Amino acid sequence: MSELPMSELVVRDLQRSFGGVQAVGGVSFTLRSGDLLALIGPNGAGKSTxxxxxxxxxxxxxxxxxxxxTELVGLPPRRIWALGVGRTFQITATFASMTVAENVQMVLLSRARRLFGLWRPAAALFREPALALLERVGMGSQADRPCGVLAYGDVKRVELAMALASEPTVLLMDEPTAGMAPAERLALMALTAELVRERGLAVLFTEHDMDVVFGHATRVLVLDRGRLIAEGSPDQVRADPRVQSVYLGGEA
Structure with a gap:
């Protein structure tokens, strides 16, 4: 069995203001292979920024x-993506009129920098690796259905397969379970945790469902008004008085 690749994303003193409002103020953390790191905080805390x-x-x-x-600040998103930083979004970004498999194939084509040749349909390229990724996320049986007819939770799984198709070492998941039913949320994050272990991924995700966070995260970061106020294991963060005050409503 080949050794899994190891990656490290090091963030130091990250700051960004909009006008007179500081959206992110001095944020520092390290994300390593094998981490499933949750970034939580109230609405407007600066997570998406x-x-x-x-x-x-x-x-x-x-x-x-x-x-x-390698310094990423100043590089365009596509270059950062090519270096191994993948991302999923709050609002799913799939092509509704294309099949599930074709959505994944599009990412594989882009990753390989292939152009569509008139002598061979794009739909024939990278089909087998696309099907393998879909099988891994539980969508193999729906490979030939249009994305536009899928249930929302299934679309989220397709988006995860698309993210994996770019072969990331670091994956940013912005509210990956938004809009999903509770059981679907837990299932998707359980799958993500498996992929972290299997592929040596480093995952940073935002989430409002505390059952998901405390059930699956290996570490938790807490933002409030653009600043980190707590970092640690789920148990440490849940017991932190500052976190209880600003985010957990005083729960112990």
Missing amino acids: CFNLLNGQLRPDSGSVKLDG
Whole structure:
């Protein structure tokens, strides 16, 4: 069995303001292979802004984001993606009129930098690896259905397969279970935890469902008004008085 690749995303003193409002203020953390790291906080805490800074959609006012020693600040999102930082979004980003398999094939084509040839339909390219990824996320039986007819939870699984098709070492998942039923949420994050172990992924995810966070995260970061107020194991964070005050409603 081959050794799993190891990656490290090091974030130091990340800052971004919009006008006079500091959305992210001095955020620092390290994400390593095998981590399933939750980033939580109240609405408006800066979670999505932080994600957008990590994958190049926004540029920080100051700070550093390094992947295995390579500085990512200033690079365009596609370059960061090519270096191994994948992402899923709050709102699913699939092509509704294309089949489930074709959605995954599109990512594989892009990753391989292949152009569509007139002598061979794009739908014939990378079909087998696409089917293998869909089988892994539990969507193999629906490979030839249009994405537009799927249940929302199934679309989320397709999006996960698309993210894996880019062969990331770091995966950013922005509210991956938003809009899903409770049982679907737990199942999707259980699958993600399995993939972390199997592939040596480093995953950072945001989430509002505390059952998902405390049931699956290996570590938890808590943001409030753009600043980290707590970091640690799920048990440590749940017991932190500051977290209870600003986010958990005083629960012990």
